[in-house]
Amino acid sequence: xxxxxxxxxxxKGLLVAVLLLxxxxxxxxxxxxxxxLADIVESGQSFEVAxxxxxxxxxxxxxxxxxxxxxxxxxxxxxxxxxxxxDEDFQCPGSGPLVSCPNTPGxxxxxxxxxxxxAQTVAILVFTSLSTGTAGIDMTPAYAFGAPGGAELPxxxxxxxxxxxxxxxxxxxxxxxxxxxxxxxTAIWTVRKQKRTAGLIGSGIACLLVCVTPVETAFAADSxxxxxxxxxxxxxxxxxxxxxDSDADGYGNLCDADLDNDDDVDLADLxxxxxxxxxxxxxxxxxxxxxxxxxxxxxxxxxxxxxxGPTCATCPPGPSGQYSSTPDLAIPDGDSMGASDAQxxxxxxxxxxxxxxxxxxxxxxxxxxxxxxxxxTGTSVVLMDRPGEPASAFGCSGEDIDATFSDxxxxxxxxxxxxxxxxxEGAFTAEDSLTVFAGESSAGTWTLTVRDANSIDxxxxxxxxxxxxxxxxxxxxxxxxxxxxxxAYGDPLLRRAVAEGDKLDPGVGIRINGDDDDDDGIxxxxxxxxxxxNDLIEVELSVNVTEPSGVEYVLRRDNPSLRVWSTANxxxxxxxxxxxxxxSFSSPNRSVWVESPDxxxxxxxxxxxxxxxxxxxxxxxxxxxxxxxxxxxxxxxxQFPTDPPFGxxxxxxxxxxxxxxxxFDSHMYMENEVESDGSGSVxxxxxxxxxNRGVTEVALYGFSHGGGSVYDLSERxxxxxxxxxxxxxxxxxxxxxxxxxSDTDLDPEVRLPVGTEYHVxxxxxxxxxxxxxxxxxxxDVDELVSGLFVTHITITNQSIVQDGIYDRLVERMSR
Numbered sequence: 008x009x010x011x012x013x014x015x016x017x018x019k020g021l022l023v024a025v026l027l028l029x030x031x032x033x034x035x036x037x038x039x040x041x042x043x044l045a046d047i048v049e050s051g052q053s054f055e056v057a058x059x060x061x062x063x064x065x066x067x068x069x070x071x072x073x074x075x076x077x078x079x080x081x082x083x084x085x086x087x088x089x090x091x092x093x094d095e096d097f098q099c100p101g102s103g104p105l106v107s108c109p110n111t112p113g114x115x116x117x118x119x120x121x122x123x124x125x126a127q128t129v130a131i132l133v134f135t136s137l138s139t140g141t142a143g144i145d146m147t148p149a150y151a152f153g154a155p156g157g158a159e160l161p162x163x164x165x166x167x168x169x170x171x172x173x174x175x176x177x178x179x180x181x182x183x184x185x186x187x188x189x190x191x192x193t194a195i196w197t198v199r200k201q202k203r204t205a206g207l208i209g210s211g212i213a214c215l216l217v218c219v220t221p222v223e224t225a226f227a228a229d230s231x232x233x234x235x236x237x238x239x240x241x242x243x244x245x246x247x248x249x250x251x252d253s254d255a256d257g258y259g260n261l262c263d264a265d266l267d268n269d270d271d272v273d274l275a276d277l278x279x280x281x282x283x284x285x286x287x288x289x290x291x292x293x294x295x296x297x298x299x300x301x302x303x304x305x306x307x308x309x310x311x312x313x314x315x316g317p318t319c320a321t322c323p324p325g326p327s328g329q330y331s332s333t334p335d336l337a338i339p340d341g342d343s344m345g346a347s348d349a350q351x352x353x354x355x356x357x358x359x360x361x362x363x364x365x366x367x368x369x370x371x372x373x374x375x376x377x378x379x380x381x382x383x384t385g386t387s388v389v390l391m392d393r394p395g396e397p398a399s400a401f402g403c404s405g406e407d408i409d410a411t412f413s414d415x416x417x418x419x420x421x422x423x424x425x426x427x428x429x430x431x432e433g434a435f436t437a438e439d440s441l442t443v444f445a446g447e448s449s450a451g452t453w454t455l456t457v458r459d460a461n462s463i464d465x466x467x468x469x470x471x472x473x474x475x476x477x478x479x480x481x482x483x484x485x486x487x488x489x490x491x492x493x494x495a496y497g498d499p500l501l502r503r504a505v506a507e508g509d510k511l512d513p514g515v516g517i518r519i520n521g522d523d524d525d526d527d528g529i530x531x532x533x534x535x536x537x538x539x540x541n542d543l544i545e546v547e548l549s550v551n552v553t554e555p556s557g558v559e560y561v562l563r564r565d566n567p568s569l570r571v572w573s574t575a576n577x578x579x580x581x582x583x584x585x586x587x588x589x590x591s592f593s594s595p596n597r598s599v600w601v602e603s604p605d606x607x608x609x610x611x612x613x614x615x616x617x618x619x620x621x622x623x624x625x626x627x628x629x630x631x632x633x634x635x636x637x638x639x640x641x642x643x644x645x646q647f648p649t650d651p652p653f654g655x656x657x658x659x660x661x662x663x664x665x666x667x668x669x670x671f672d673s674h675m676y677m678e679n680e681v682e683s684d685g686s687g688s689v690x691x692x693x694x695x696x697x698x699n700r701g702v703t704e705v706a707l708y709g710f711s712h713g714g715g716s717v718y719d720l721s722e723r724x725x726x727x728x729x730x731x732x733x734x735x736x737x738x739x740x741x742x743x744x745x746x747x748x749s750d751t752d753l754d755p756e757v758r759l760p761v762g763t764e765y766h767v768x769x770x771x772x773x774x775x776x777x778x779x780x781x782x783x784x785x786x787d788v789d790e791l792v793s794g795l796f797v798t799h800i801t802i803t804n805q806s807i808v809q810d811g812i813y814d815r816l817v818e819r820m821s822r
Contacts, residue, residue, distance in 0.1 A: 041132075041144055050139050053083065058130045074305020075134075078233070078246040079142040084133040138232060145305050241318045249446045252359040253289035253415065254556060255327070255478045258315040260293050264307045265315040267557030267618050272310045275618045279556070280307055287436075288554055289360075289414045295442065326356045328449060331364075331472035338369065338457050340465045345376075345458030348468060355450040361441045362413040362474035363390060367457065369466025372431055373402015373424075376458045381444060383451030388439035391420050393460060394431060401461070405430020412437040416553070418594045433595040434553070449475045482555040486613045486627045487547040488515040488601075490667050500667050500675075501650045502545070505629075513670045514630035516822055517603045518542040521699035530699070537577050542700075543600040545575065546629065548613055553592040558615050558624060562599070563587035566609030569631055570602040577602070606633040606701045634672040636704035636821050637696045638663075639689060641678050643711030644750060648675040658742065658803025659710050665813055670822055672702075678709065681716035683748045685723025689716075693724065697734050706738040706820050707760065708767075708812055710803050714744025714756050714780070721760035728762075737819045739763040740812045743770050743780035743802050755781035765819055769808045773798040788815070 041056050048054040075082070136142070229236050233246035241250055242259030251260045256268055264272045266279040283291040283299050293303040334348040363379055373395040380387040390412050395403030403424035408431045410420060420435035455471050488505040505515055520542045521530050550560060562571065564582050571588075573579035581588050581599060590597075590613075601611065614626040640659045642648055652660035659675060666673040674692070681687045696702035705724070709717040717739055724731065744756035759766055767788040770780030776798040782789050792805055802808060 048136050050136050053133060053135045056132045056134060056144065057128050058132060059128050074145040074302055074308070076142060076245065078231075079136070079138050079140065080144070081135045081137055082132065083135055086131045086133070143309065145308055237319055239319055243317050243319060249295065250357060250359060251295050251442070251445050252476075253292075255360060255476050256315075258318050260290070260295060261306060262310070262317070263290075263315040264293065264310040266290055269557060269619050271314050272307075272312065275557075277307075277311065279618075280304070283554070289442075290556060295445075297440065297442075326354075327474070327476040327478065328352070328354050328356055329472065329474050329477065330453075331470065332455075333470045334468055336457075336468040338367075338375075338459050338466050338468060340459050341462035343458060343460075345456050346468055347454050347456040348471065349382075349452050349454045350473065351452055352449050352473075355448045356475050358444045358447050358449055359476050360414065361444045362411060362415075362477050363437070363441070363455075364411045364470075364472045364474070365390065365408060365455070365468075366470040367408040367466060367468055368406075369408065369459075369464065370406055371402070371461070371464035372405055372408055374459045374461045374464055375408070375466075376460065378456045378458075380454045380456070381447060381451060382454060384447050386443055386447065388437060388441060388443060390437040390439075391431075392438045394421055395424050403430060407431075407466075410435055412441065414441050418553070434551075449473075480551055482550065482552045482558055482560075482615050483625065484560060484613045484615055484627050485549045486510075486611070486629050487549065488629050489545045489547075490670070491516065491518060491544060491672060492541055500664065500673065503667060505670075506668075509670065511628065511630045513822060514632050515544060515601075516634050516670045516672060517544045517601060517631050518672060518696075519606045519633050519699070519701040520602050520604055521701070522695050535577060535580075541575075543572065543575055543577070543602050544631070545598050546571075546601055546611070547596055547598050548590060548592075549596045550592050551595065553595060555615070557618055559618055560590045560592070561587055561612075561614045561616050562590050563612045563614060564609060565612070566607060568603060568605060568607035568633075569609040569611060570604060571611070572600045572602060575600050601631065603631065603633050608632050632822065633701060634822060635702060636672065636706065637693060637702045638666055638671045638673045638706045638816070638820065639693070639708075640673070640675040641681065641689070641707070641709035641713030641716045642675065643678060643709075643713050643745075646710070646713075647677065656710075656800045656803050658805075658809060659708075659713065661804070661809060662708065662812055666816070669817065671817075671820070672696075672822075678711070678713040678716045678747060679750075681719055681747070683719060685716075685719040685721075690720060690723055693720070694727075694731050697732050703734050704821055705734055705736050706816055707736070708738075708740035708742070708816070709744065710742040711745045711778070711799065712747040712750075712752075714741040715747030715752070717741065717744070718756055718758050718760050719747060721762055725761040735764065736760070736762045737764045738767075738816045739765070740767040740816070741769070741780060741783060741786075742808055742812070743778070743799055744768070744783075745778060745780065753778055755779060757781050757783050759783055759785040765815070767811060767815055769802065769805075769811060771797050771799065771802050776800065 040059055042059055044055045044057060134144075229240070230243050231240070231246040233240070233248045235248060235250060237243045240259075241247075241252055241257060242262040245259075245261045247259045247261045252258065252263070253260055254263070254268065256263065258265070264276055264280070266276045266283075269275075280291055280299070280303075284304075286299050287297060288299060289295075291299045291303065293306045296302065330350055330352055332348055332350050336346050336348055338346045365377060367375065367377075369375060373393055375394075376392045377390040378387060379390055391408075391410070393402045395401075405424055405426070405428070407429035409429045410423070410431050411434045412420065413434060414436065416434040416436045418433070418435050420431065420437065423431045423433070423435055425432065453473060455468070457468050459465070488510065490500070490503045490505060492500060492502070522542065527534065548560075548562070562582065564571070564586055567586070569582070570580065571582035573581055577600070581590075609631050611629045611631065612626050613628075615624045616622065617624060640648075640663045642659045643656075646654075646656070646659070648663070649657055649660050650664055652664060663673050663675040676689050680689045693702075693705055697705075707717045707720060709715070721736065721739065724734075724736075728734075739760040741756060746752045746754045746756045755770070766783065766786045768780070768783040768786040769788075769790050769792050770782070771792050772779050773793075778799040782791075788811060790807070790811070792802055792807060794805075797805060
């Protein structure tokens with residue numbers, strides 16, 4: 008039998024059903040099919056279609072949704088056959104008998120079936136034809152088929168088609184005979200006069216009697232009768248008066264199941280469709296209902312194996328426009344009228360998609376409501392309505408907004424409230440869908456209104472823009488790594504991003520994770536979950552498109568020396584025994600944590616890969632290295648480590664932060680963390696780093712009593728060197744160092760640290776302060792710092808001291 012278009016459509020629907028229901032199996036257990044009781048009906052006529060099932064297995068269940076073009080057909084009634092309608096086996100999943108199924112148009116569902124075999128008529132479907140042509144009626148699965156608790160049973164679904172003809176005006180027998188006789192005589196005369204036209208004339212007579220042709224004119228064709236002429240219709244054979252084109256590729260949604268935009272509808276598109284099923288992705292929502300459902304699957308099944316379209320021959324991606332305003336407009340505090348800014352757009356572009364970008368400065372964004380109105384049509388949507396409510400009684404307490412609203416986004420703005428500034432940043436779905444503007448002209452006045460519901464906090468509308476039919480943004484990826492935080496018993500350093508220029512050289516330093524942060528007796532690199540873990544490096548993965556078409560996001564490593572986890576406590580492994588993983592996004596940013604279990608170097612790649620051929624389209628790279636050194640700064644009496652540094656004499660904090668920024672494993676402590684014999688948490692950290700984290704070099708520097716503690720530490724480390732393990736001390740430094748035998752000890756520390764390979768000593772002798780350091784015999788740099796305002800409480804911030812410590816340490820220490 009030749010494969011007619013209708014037959015090909017049925018085969019495609021059959022293939023989709025089998026793939027979805029049985030994971031690709033083609034071994035049929037049952038056949039569910041539609042059988043029209045009339046092959047040809049007139050426009051406006053009601054007709055019946057039988058839903059039948061051939062039962063070849065003792066038990067099955069499930070359901071289907073009937074997929075048909077609502078512009079051609081109307082489903083008026085579903086009547087279940089008397090011998091089955093009362094059978095308790097025929098039930099909706101989780102509900103009562105068949106007749107009380109959920110009120111979903113076209114849904115026919117039933118539960119487990121037993122004791123039946125052979126062909127059974129399940130129901131009679133009553134349709135009314137609304138137009139002319141050939142209408143396909145397909146079925147898509149609504150519930151898995153199979154016995155409760157058992158494996159799914161493959162079920163073949165087979166649709167049908169019905170031809171609908173125009174109503175023929177009534178003619179009497181005589182009138183009708185005379186008309187036909189007259190036409191035949193004309194045809195015979197024409198054949199005799201010019202045989203070459205006989206075929207055309209004869210065909211014309213036959214077509215007058217039996218052909219079905221859409222009503223059109225030569226200069227204003229509208230093949231699908233949707234009111235949009237073929238010359239400008241982005242879907243010429245399927246009625247789509249809205250012309251919705253979510254991916255702005257020139258094909259209307261209803262005839263564009265090519266979700267990866269590679270110009271064919273194939274299994275890759277099916278995978279994308281399945282991933283978006285029951286979601287709200289606008290490209291997969293072919294009929295624009297707001298949900299990707301079985302109706303959309305019906306449209307998809309008719310296009311599988313073909314190409315998108317057809318669209319009009321001169322339909323490239325539609326015209327687009329970008330319009331912006333920078334009003335710098337004050338938002339009245341606690342005023343229900345709010346502040347409004349208007350833009351006048353002269354271009355008349357038919358809107359398919361609309362994107363709205365808004366930038367607002369405000370000290371409490373949870374007070375704000377933002378509304379967009381098209382004054383010419385009166386269409387208005389709420390973009391944002393006091394985000395954070397009702398979860399918080401006063402909404403999001405963060406500052407500032409830099410947000411883009413579109414129906415292509417996936418994160419609702421209602422749930423957006425970050426800890427940084429702006430607190431609402433990125434792409435979001437609006438409170439109301441922007442699809443209400445689809446089909447309208449862009450021309451006219453557009454007004455953005457911002458209202459502040461509460462007093463006290465205030466702000467300004469800085470900038471806003473409209474994107475009309477903006478082409479989809481090309482996917483892009485970035486990785487941002489953060490420098491390590493101090494150990495739990497050290498004073499914390501900020502979450503500090505690795506600069507873009509440092510991502511490969513010097514790269515991202517990471518501690519070998521061989522210690523035991525949760526004290527459970529298991530080394531952290533062998534432990535699958537570690538409460539309080541602090542040696543992993545946070546990496547933020549960022550994308551600009553959360554659900555890209557035709558590509559996927561992949562995280563890959565080049566060396567098993569790197570492991571990647573979902574959280575800082577190692578709750579779920581992403582890269583452990585595997586070298587790569589596809590990463591999904593519900594918002595533009597997500598963090599992962601990288602571990603170095605055994606040391607070494609490695610690179611992490613964040614890639615965009617084609618779903619068609621696996622090619623890497625773009626990527627970002629981070630280079631990791633394991634720390635082999637530990638750098639510790641010790642503050643003076645009554646000083647507190649700060650980051651960012653704060654105070655008149657916080658030079659130790661300044662040095663610690665500079666070294667942290669420059670990819671050293673930098674720590675800072677108060678001097679009283681070191682006892683007079685060198686013991687304490689600082690000593691314990693150094694020993695643990697040498698024994699468990701692969702550290703072989705230690706650098707120490709300190710101010711005042713912190714300088715005295717540097718000596719005490721060096722003495723204890725040297726005394727226990729054999730028990731501790733191999734290490735060197737390439738650098739030590741004193742800044743106006745004072746012995747630390749007690750809190751009241753004011754004697755200058757003049758002893759050279761034990762085991763140091765290079766020592767720097769800076770001191771002052773101002774009479775304005777009664778505490779001084781002094782010269783250290785054997786120091787490689789031994790310098791008196793003088794000046795009018797150089798005293799014990801200002802010396803650490805002197806540039807000669809800062810640069811002298813920093814430059815010489817960096818020169819001599821490995822990272």
